[in-house]
Amino acid sequence: MESLDAVSAFAGDDYETAVFYPEDERFPVERDERCTYYLEGIDNAEIIATLHGQTHR
Numbered sequence: 314m315e316s317l318d319a320v321s322a323f324a325g326d327d328y329e330t331a332v333f334y335p336e337d338e339r340f341p342v343e344r345d346e347r348c349t350y351y352l353e354g355i356d357n358a359e360i361i362a363t364l365h366g367q368t369h370r
Contacts, residue, residue, distance in 0.1 A: 320350060 320328045329348050337344070 317350065324348075 317328065324330070324332050328350075331344065331346050331348050333344065
């Protein structure tokens with residue numbers, strides 16, 4: 314994905330909730346209900362802390 318805006322455009326406001334399609338039920342695999350996104354070249358721990366209102370050191 315190019316940005317969190319692109320992710321939100323696809324997944325909606327709650328972009329950390331996984332999106333599945335009805336045809337996905339055909340595949341007997343375990344799926345995570347939550348998503349985590351990582352941005353290249355950026356301190357992801359700092360981003361996550363900021364999103365959750367915490368101070369990252």
